Protein backbone atom coordinates (compact mmCIF):
# COMPACT_ATOMS: atom_id res chain seq x y z
CA UNK A 1 0.00 0.00 0.00
CA UNK A 2 1.43 3.39 -0.93
CA UNK A 3 1.20 6.00 1.80
CA UNK A 4 1.22 9.11 -0.41
CA UNK A 5 -2.36 8.93 -1.66
CA UNK A 6 -5.47 10.06 0.18
CA UNK A 7 -7.69 7.47 1.75
CA UNK A 8 -11.16 7.65 3.26
CA UNK A 9 -11.64 5.87 6.57
CA UNK A 10 -14.94 4.29 7.61
CA UNK A 11 -14.54 3.30 11.23
CA UNK A 12 -16.30 2.25 14.43
CA UNK A 13 -18.15 -0.36 12.39
CA UNK A 14 -19.18 -3.97 12.84
CA UNK A 15 -18.15 -5.44 9.51
CA UNK A 16 -19.84 -8.42 7.85
CA UNK A 17 -17.14 -9.23 5.32
CA UNK A 18 -18.27 -12.65 3.99
CA UNK A 19 -14.56 -12.91 3.23
CA UNK A 20 -14.33 -16.69 3.45
CA UNK A 21 -16.64 -19.21 1.80
CA UNK A 22 -18.45 -19.92 5.07
CA UNK A 23 -19.19 -17.77 8.09
CA UNK A 24 -20.14 -14.12 8.39
CA UNK A 25 -16.55 -12.92 8.54
CA UNK A 26 -17.52 -10.57 11.39
CA UNK A 27 -15.02 -7.94 12.49
CA UNK A 28 -16.03 -6.06 15.62
CA UNK A 29 -14.61 -2.58 15.99
CA UNK A 30 -13.73 -2.82 12.34
CA UNK A 31 -12.61 -0.25 9.81
CA UNK A 32 -12.44 0.09 6.05
CA UNK A 33 -10.13 2.23 4.00
CA UNK A 34 -11.39 3.25 0.59
CA UNK A 35 -9.73 5.20 -2.18
CA UNK A 36 -11.90 6.36 -5.06
CA UNK A 37 -14.48 3.67 -5.73
CA UNK A 38 -12.41 0.80 -4.28
CA UNK A 39 -11.90 -0.78 -0.88
CA UNK A 40 -8.19 -0.67 -0.11
CA UNK A 41 -8.06 -2.27 3.32
CA UNK A 42 -10.44 -4.09 5.70
CA UNK A 43 -9.70 -5.08 9.28
CA UNK A 44 -9.87 -4.33 12.98
CA UNK A 45 -9.45 -0.63 13.66
CA UNK A 46 -6.62 -1.46 16.06
CA UNK A 47 -4.69 -2.95 13.12
CA UNK A 48 -4.94 0.09 10.83
CA UNK A 49 -1.64 0.52 9.00
CA UNK A 50 0.27 3.41 10.58
CA UNK A 51 1.45 6.52 8.81
CA UNK A 52 -1.37 6.89 6.29
CA UNK A 53 -2.63 10.21 5.04
CA UNK A 54 -6.38 9.97 5.83
CA UNK A 55 -8.03 13.34 5.23
CA UNK A 56 -11.59 12.04 5.37
CA UNK A 57 -13.03 9.96 8.21
CA UNK A 58 -16.56 8.67 8.78
CA UNK A 59 -17.46 7.51 12.28
CA UNK A 60 -20.15 4.85 11.81
CA UNK A 61 -21.01 4.77 15.51
CA UNK A 62 -20.94 0.98 15.85
CA UNK A 63 -23.27 0.36 12.88
CA UNK A 64 -23.38 -2.96 11.08
CA UNK A 65 -21.77 -2.79 7.62
CA UNK A 66 -22.46 -5.35 4.92
CA UNK A 67 -21.64 -5.37 1.24
CA UNK A 68 -24.27 -3.39 -0.68
CA UNK A 69 -27.12 -5.67 -1.66
CA UNK A 70 -27.29 -6.96 -5.23
CA UNK A 71 -30.81 -7.55 -6.57
CA UNK A 72 -29.91 -9.69 -9.56
CA UNK A 73 -33.35 -10.56 -10.97
CA UNK A 74 -35.97 -7.86 -11.49
CA UNK A 75 -38.52 -6.84 -14.11
CA UNK A 76 -38.59 -3.23 -12.95
CA UNK A 77 -39.83 -1.47 -16.10
CA UNK A 78 -43.50 -1.96 -16.93
CA UNK A 79 -46.86 -0.24 -17.08
CA UNK A 80 -50.02 -1.10 -15.15
CA UNK A 81 -50.49 -3.66 -12.39
CA UNK A 82 -52.03 -7.11 -12.00
CA UNK A 83 -54.09 -6.72 -8.82
CA UNK A 84 -57.17 -8.06 -10.61
CA UNK A 85 -55.22 -11.17 -11.62
CA UNK A 86 -54.23 -11.66 -7.97
CA UNK A 87 -57.93 -11.67 -7.13
CA UNK A 88 -58.64 -14.19 -9.93
CA UNK A 89 -55.97 -16.51 -8.60
CA UNK A 90 -57.52 -16.30 -5.15
CA UNK A 91 -60.80 -17.35 -6.76
CA UNK A 92 -59.15 -20.47 -8.17
CA UNK A 93 -57.54 -19.58 -11.51
CA UNK A 94 -53.90 -20.66 -11.81
CA UNK A 95 -51.03 -18.53 -13.12
CA UNK A 96 -50.93 -20.81 -16.17
CA UNK A 97 -54.73 -20.64 -16.72
CA UNK A 98 -54.57 -16.85 -16.76
CA UNK A 99 -51.62 -16.81 -19.16
CA UNK A 100 -53.31 -19.29 -21.52
CA UNK A 101 -56.46 -17.12 -21.51
CA UNK A 102 -54.43 -14.15 -22.77
CA UNK A 103 -53.85 -12.49 -19.41
CA UNK A 104 -50.72 -12.61 -17.31
CA UNK A 105 -47.52 -11.29 -18.90
CA UNK A 106 -49.33 -10.31 -22.11
CA UNK A 107 -51.68 -8.00 -20.19
CA UNK A 108 -48.64 -6.18 -18.81
CA UNK A 109 -47.28 -5.97 -22.37
CA UNK A 110 -50.41 -4.06 -23.42
CA UNK A 111 -50.11 -1.67 -20.46
CA UNK A 112 -46.40 -1.17 -21.09
CA UNK A 113 -46.84 -0.41 -24.78
CA UNK A 114 -49.56 2.11 -23.88
CA UNK A 115 -47.40 3.87 -21.27
CA UNK A 116 -45.35 6.93 -22.23
CA UNK A 117 -41.57 6.91 -21.85
CA UNK A 118 -41.98 9.37 -18.99
CA UNK A 119 -44.52 7.17 -17.17
CA UNK A 120 -42.25 4.14 -17.53
CA UNK A 121 -39.31 6.15 -16.24
CA UNK A 122 -41.18 7.60 -13.25
CA UNK A 123 -42.58 4.27 -12.11
CA UNK A 124 -39.26 2.44 -12.55
CA UNK A 125 -37.42 5.23 -10.73
CA UNK A 126 -39.77 4.97 -7.74
CA UNK A 127 -39.33 1.20 -7.63
CA UNK A 128 -35.55 1.55 -7.75
CA UNK A 129 -35.70 4.03 -4.84
CA UNK A 130 -37.67 1.52 -2.77
CA UNK A 131 -35.00 -1.14 -3.39
CA UNK A 132 -32.22 1.32 -2.58
CA UNK A 133 -33.92 2.15 0.73
CA UNK A 134 -33.21 -1.45 1.76
CA UNK A 135 -29.54 -1.43 0.84
CA UNK A 136 -29.48 -2.28 -2.88
CA UNK A 137 -26.45 -0.85 -4.66
CA UNK A 138 -26.48 -3.08 -7.77
CA UNK A 139 -29.62 -3.96 -9.70
CA UNK A 140 -30.42 -6.12 -12.70
CA UNK A 141 -33.33 -4.96 -14.86
CA UNK A 142 -34.90 -7.14 -17.53
CA UNK A 143 -36.94 -6.15 -20.53
CA UNK A 144 -39.73 -8.52 -21.51
CA UNK A 145 -42.89 -6.42 -21.36
CA UNK A 146 -42.33 -4.67 -24.69
CA UNK A 147 -41.99 -7.69 -26.97
CA UNK A 148 -41.29 -5.68 -30.12
CA UNK A 149 -38.07 -4.06 -31.27
CA UNK A 150 -39.46 -0.61 -30.49
CA UNK A 151 -40.92 -1.36 -27.07
CA UNK A 152 -38.11 -3.61 -25.86
CA UNK A 153 -35.69 -0.79 -26.72
CA UNK A 154 -37.86 1.72 -24.83
CA UNK A 155 -37.83 -0.42 -21.70
CA UNK A 156 -34.09 -1.08 -21.89
CA UNK A 157 -33.40 2.65 -22.34
CA UNK A 158 -35.35 3.32 -19.14
CA UNK A 159 -33.21 0.68 -17.39
CA UNK A 160 -30.02 2.33 -18.66
CA UNK A 161 -31.32 5.71 -17.50
CA UNK A 162 -31.77 4.30 -13.98
CA UNK A 163 -28.07 3.42 -13.97
CA UNK A 164 -27.10 6.81 -15.38
CA UNK A 165 -29.20 8.98 -13.05
CA UNK A 166 -29.36 7.07 -9.75
CA UNK A 167 -26.51 6.12 -7.41
CA UNK A 168 -26.67 2.49 -8.40
CA UNK A 169 -25.08 0.05 -10.83
CA UNK A 170 -27.68 -1.26 -13.29
CA UNK A 171 -27.13 -4.34 -15.45
CA UNK A 172 -29.63 -4.82 -18.25
CA UNK A 173 -30.94 -8.13 -19.51
CA UNK A 174 -32.86 -8.59 -22.75
CA UNK A 175 -35.80 -10.90 -22.06
CA UNK A 176 -37.62 -10.54 -25.36
CA UNK A 177 -38.35 -14.29 -25.27
CA UNK A 178 -40.62 -13.81 -22.26
CA UNK A 179 -44.05 -14.42 -23.80
CA UNK A 180 -45.66 -14.52 -27.22
CA UNK A 181 -47.09 -11.10 -28.14
CA UNK A 182 -50.63 -11.15 -29.58
CA UNK A 183 -49.53 -10.14 -33.08
CA UNK A 184 -47.57 -13.43 -33.28
CA UNK A 185 -50.36 -15.66 -31.86
CA UNK A 186 -49.84 -19.22 -33.13
CA UNK A 187 -46.47 -18.26 -34.66
CA UNK A 188 -43.96 -18.70 -31.88
CA UNK A 189 -41.13 -19.67 -34.23
CA UNK A 190 -41.71 -16.53 -36.29
CA UNK A 191 -41.56 -14.47 -33.12
CA UNK A 192 -38.26 -16.10 -32.17
CA UNK A 193 -36.98 -15.22 -35.68
CA UNK A 194 -37.92 -11.60 -34.97
CA UNK A 195 -36.20 -11.63 -31.56
CA UNK A 196 -33.07 -13.06 -33.18
CA UNK A 197 -33.14 -10.18 -35.65
CA UNK A 198 -33.62 -7.33 -33.18
CA UNK A 199 -31.22 -8.59 -30.51
CA UNK A 200 -28.09 -7.51 -32.45
CA UNK A 201 -29.60 -4.05 -32.96
CA UNK A 202 -30.39 -3.66 -29.24
CA UNK A 203 -26.87 -4.81 -28.45
CA UNK A 204 -25.38 -2.37 -30.98
CA UNK A 205 -27.21 0.45 -29.19
CA UNK A 206 -25.46 -0.58 -25.96
CA UNK A 207 -28.67 -1.66 -24.28
CA UNK A 208 -27.89 -5.28 -23.42
CA UNK A 209 -25.56 -6.81 -20.83
CA UNK A 210 -27.09 -10.32 -20.87
CA UNK A 211 -29.82 -12.34 -22.58
CA UNK A 212 -32.59 -14.27 -20.83
CA UNK A 213 -35.60 -16.34 -21.89
CA UNK A 214 -38.62 -17.98 -20.26
CA UNK A 215 -38.35 -21.68 -21.10
CA UNK A 216 -41.69 -23.12 -20.06
CA UNK A 217 -44.77 -24.77 -21.55
CA UNK A 218 -46.63 -21.41 -21.39
CA UNK A 219 -43.68 -19.60 -22.97
CA UNK A 220 -40.87 -20.95 -25.19
CA UNK A 221 -39.50 -24.43 -25.87
CA UNK A 222 -35.89 -25.49 -25.29
CA UNK A 223 -35.35 -25.44 -29.09
CA UNK A 224 -36.65 -21.85 -29.32
CA UNK A 225 -34.60 -20.84 -26.29
CA UNK A 226 -31.53 -22.37 -27.88
CA UNK A 227 -31.98 -20.25 -31.00
CA UNK A 228 -31.99 -17.07 -28.91
CA UNK A 229 -28.94 -18.24 -26.95
CA UNK A 230 -27.05 -18.95 -30.18
CA UNK A 231 -27.50 -15.32 -31.23
CA UNK A 232 -26.41 -14.16 -27.76
CA UNK A 233 -23.37 -16.39 -28.01
CA UNK A 234 -22.44 -14.95 -31.41
CA UNK A 235 -22.73 -11.44 -29.95
CA UNK A 236 -20.53 -12.41 -26.99
CA UNK A 237 -23.36 -11.83 -24.51
CA UNK A 238 -23.80 -14.05 -21.43
CA UNK A 239 -27.09 -15.85 -20.95
CA UNK A 240 -29.37 -16.67 -18.05
CA UNK A 241 -32.70 -18.48 -18.00
CA UNK A 242 -36.09 -18.57 -16.31
CA UNK A 243 -35.92 -22.35 -15.96
CA UNK A 244 -38.00 -25.12 -14.43
CA UNK A 245 -40.41 -22.71 -12.70
CA UNK A 246 -43.65 -24.57 -13.45
CA UNK A 247 -42.35 -27.80 -15.01
CA UNK A 248 -39.10 -29.54 -15.88
CA UNK A 249 -38.26 -28.57 -19.46
CA UNK A 250 -34.54 -29.38 -19.24
CA UNK A 251 -33.91 -25.65 -19.51
CA UNK A 252 -31.24 -25.52 -16.82
CA UNK A 253 -29.06 -28.09 -18.60
CA UNK A 254 -29.53 -26.22 -21.89
CA UNK A 255 -28.56 -22.91 -20.28
CA UNK A 256 -25.58 -24.52 -18.56
CA UNK A 257 -24.38 -25.80 -21.93
CA UNK A 258 -24.09 -22.11 -22.91
CA UNK A 259 -22.19 -21.36 -19.68
CA UNK A 260 -25.18 -19.49 -18.25
CA UNK A 261 -24.51 -16.99 -15.47
CA UNK A 262 -27.64 -18.15 -13.66
CA UNK A 263 -30.73 -20.28 -13.90
CA UNK A 264 -33.65 -18.75 -12.06
CA UNK A 265 -36.72 -20.09 -10.17
CA UNK A 266 -35.82 -23.83 -10.39
CA UNK A 267 -38.65 -25.38 -8.37
CA UNK A 268 -38.80 -28.30 -10.87
CA UNK A 269 -35.03 -28.64 -11.38
CA UNK A 270 -33.85 -32.22 -11.96
CA UNK A 271 -30.67 -33.93 -10.76
CA UNK A 272 -29.35 -33.74 -14.33
CA UNK A 273 -29.96 -30.00 -14.34
CA UNK A 274 -28.13 -29.61 -11.03
CA UNK A 275 -25.15 -31.59 -12.33
CA UNK A 276 -24.99 -29.47 -15.49
CA UNK A 277 -25.15 -26.25 -13.48
CA UNK A 278 -22.44 -27.45 -11.09
CA UNK A 279 -20.21 -28.33 -14.04
CA UNK A 280 -20.75 -24.95 -15.72
CA UNK A 281 -20.44 -22.85 -12.55
CA UNK A 282 -23.98 -21.54 -13.07
CA UNK A 283 -25.63 -19.81 -10.10
CA UNK A 284 -29.02 -21.07 -8.84
CA UNK A 285 -31.15 -17.93 -8.49
CA UNK A 286 -34.00 -18.72 -6.09
CA UNK A 287 -36.99 -16.40 -6.02
CA UNK A 288 -38.98 -16.84 -2.82
CA UNK A 289 -41.34 -13.97 -3.65
CA UNK A 290 -42.70 -15.76 -6.73
CA UNK A 291 -42.80 -19.09 -4.86
CA UNK A 292 -44.85 -17.45 -2.13
CA UNK A 293 -47.13 -15.30 -4.27
CA UNK A 294 -48.02 -18.13 -6.69
CA UNK A 295 -48.59 -20.39 -3.66
CA UNK A 296 -46.18 -22.93 -5.14
CA UNK A 297 -45.72 -25.99 -2.97
CA UNK A 298 -42.81 -27.70 -4.71
CA UNK A 299 -39.58 -26.47 -3.19
CA UNK A 300 -36.44 -25.94 -5.25
CA UNK A 301 -33.98 -28.82 -4.55
CA UNK A 302 -31.94 -26.86 -2.03
CA UNK A 303 -30.19 -29.74 -0.29
CA UNK A 304 -29.06 -31.15 -3.65
CA UNK A 305 -27.85 -27.73 -4.83
CA UNK A 306 -25.84 -27.36 -1.63
CA UNK A 307 -24.44 -30.87 -1.93
CA UNK A 308 -23.33 -30.17 -5.53
CA UNK A 309 -21.70 -26.89 -4.59
CA UNK A 310 -23.97 -24.78 -6.82
CA UNK A 311 -23.90 -21.19 -5.50
CA UNK A 312 -27.37 -20.08 -4.38
CA UNK A 313 -28.51 -16.51 -4.97
CA UNK A 314 -31.71 -14.74 -3.87
CA UNK A 315 -33.52 -11.85 -5.59
CA UNK A 316 -36.80 -9.99 -5.39
CA UNK A 317 -37.91 -10.94 -8.94
CA UNK A 318 -39.90 -7.71 -8.73
CA UNK A 319 -42.63 -7.90 -11.40
CA UNK A 320 -46.35 -7.14 -11.47
CA UNK A 321 -47.54 -10.73 -11.88
CA UNK A 322 -45.68 -13.20 -9.71
CA UNK A 323 -43.67 -11.09 -7.25
CA UNK A 324 -44.82 -7.49 -6.78
CA UNK A 325 -42.55 -6.97 -3.78
CA UNK A 326 -39.95 -4.22 -3.48
CA UNK A 327 -38.42 -5.57 -0.27
CA UNK A 328 -35.11 -7.39 -0.58
CA UNK A 329 -35.08 -7.89 3.20
CA UNK A 330 -38.43 -9.68 3.04
CA UNK A 331 -36.85 -11.96 0.43
CA UNK A 332 -34.02 -12.76 2.85
CA UNK A 333 -36.63 -13.66 5.43
CA UNK A 334 -38.60 -15.83 2.99
CA UNK A 335 -35.42 -17.55 1.81
CA UNK A 336 -35.01 -18.66 5.41
CA UNK A 337 -38.61 -19.39 6.37
CA UNK A 338 -39.76 -20.96 3.09
CA UNK A 339 -36.52 -22.42 1.66
CA UNK A 340 -34.75 -23.08 4.99
CA UNK A 341 -31.62 -21.22 4.01
CA UNK A 342 -29.56 -19.99 6.92
CA UNK A 343 -29.53 -16.20 7.40
CA UNK A 344 -25.90 -16.28 6.29
CA UNK A 345 -26.74 -18.22 3.10
CA UNK A 346 -29.53 -15.75 2.40
CA UNK A 347 -27.30 -12.68 2.78
CA UNK A 348 -24.53 -14.30 0.74
CA UNK A 349 -27.23 -15.04 -1.84
CA UNK A 350 -28.04 -11.35 -2.18
CA UNK A 351 -24.42 -10.20 -2.18
CA UNK A 352 -21.58 -12.48 -3.29
CA UNK A 353 -23.61 -15.03 -5.24
CA UNK A 354 -25.94 -12.43 -6.73
CA UNK A 355 -22.92 -10.53 -8.03
CA UNK A 356 -21.65 -13.77 -9.58
CA UNK A 357 -25.05 -14.21 -11.25
CA UNK A 358 -24.40 -10.87 -12.99
CA UNK A 359 -20.82 -11.73 -13.90
CA UNK A 360 -19.56 -9.03 -11.51
CA UNK A 361 -16.52 -10.35 -9.67
CA UNK A 362 -15.65 -7.02 -8.05
CA UNK A 363 -18.39 -6.81 -5.44
CA UNK A 364 -20.54 -8.71 -2.97
CA UNK A 365 -17.90 -9.06 -0.24
CA UNK A 366 -15.87 -6.62 1.82
CA UNK A 367 -12.40 -7.34 0.45
CA UNK A 368 -9.43 -5.21 -0.48
CA UNK A 369 -9.79 -4.52 -4.20
CA UNK A 370 -13.59 -4.76 -4.24
CA UNK A 371 -15.83 -1.92 -5.23
CA UNK A 372 -16.70 0.25 -2.23
CA UNK A 373 -20.46 -0.38 -2.24
CA UNK A 374 -21.68 -0.73 1.34
CA UNK A 375 -24.94 -0.98 3.24
CA UNK A 376 -24.74 0.56 6.73
CA UNK A 377 -27.48 -0.76 9.01
CA UNK A 378 -28.86 0.32 12.35
CA UNK A 379 -28.63 -3.28 13.54
CA UNK A 380 -26.39 -5.27 15.86
CA UNK A 381 -26.06 -8.61 14.08
CA UNK A 382 -26.53 -9.73 10.45
CA UNK A 383 -29.08 -12.36 11.56
CA UNK A 384 -31.46 -9.44 12.06
CA UNK A 385 -31.51 -8.65 8.33
CA UNK A 386 -33.50 -11.81 7.66
CA UNK A 387 -35.34 -11.83 10.97
CA UNK A 388 -37.62 -8.83 11.46
CA UNK A 389 -39.78 -9.23 8.36
CA UNK A 390 -41.87 -6.30 7.29
CA UNK A 391 -39.75 -3.84 9.25
CA UNK A 392 -37.43 -1.44 7.53
CA UNK A 393 -34.28 -0.93 9.60
CA UNK A 394 -32.29 2.26 9.34
CA UNK A 395 -30.15 1.86 6.22
CA UNK A 396 -27.61 4.14 4.60
CA UNK A 397 -25.67 3.31 1.47
CA UNK A 398 -22.16 4.01 0.30
CA UNK A 399 -21.83 3.69 -3.47
CA UNK A 400 -18.43 3.76 -5.17
CA UNK A 401 -16.86 5.10 -1.98
CA UNK A 402 -19.32 7.98 -1.37
CA UNK A 403 -22.48 8.35 0.75
CA UNK A 404 -25.36 7.92 -1.67
Ligand SMILES: N=CN[C@@H](CCC(=O)O)C(=O)O
Nearest residue numbers: 105214242290317319321322
Ligand atom coordinates in the same frame (compact mmCIF):
# COMPACT_ATOMS: atom_id res chain seq x y z
N1 LIG B 1 -41.68 -16.35 -14.95
C1 LIG B 1 -41.64 -15.47 -15.76
N2 LIG B 1 -41.43 -14.16 -15.56
C2 LIG B 1 -41.68 -13.47 -14.33
C3 LIG B 1 -43.11 -13.22 -14.14
C4 LIG B 1 -43.62 -12.31 -15.13
C5 LIG B 1 -45.05 -11.93 -14.94
O1 LIG B 1 -45.88 -12.72 -14.46
O2 LIG B 1 -45.34 -10.79 -15.35
C6 LIG B 1 -41.05 -14.14 -13.14
O3 LIG B 1 -39.84 -14.17 -13.09
O4 LIG B 1 -41.73 -14.63 -12.22
Ligand SMILES: [Zn+2]
Nearest residue numbers: 073075242317
Ligand atom coordinates in the same frame (compact mmCIF):
# COMPACT_ATOMS: atom_id res chain seq x y z
ZN1 LIG C 1 -38.27 -13.18 -13.71
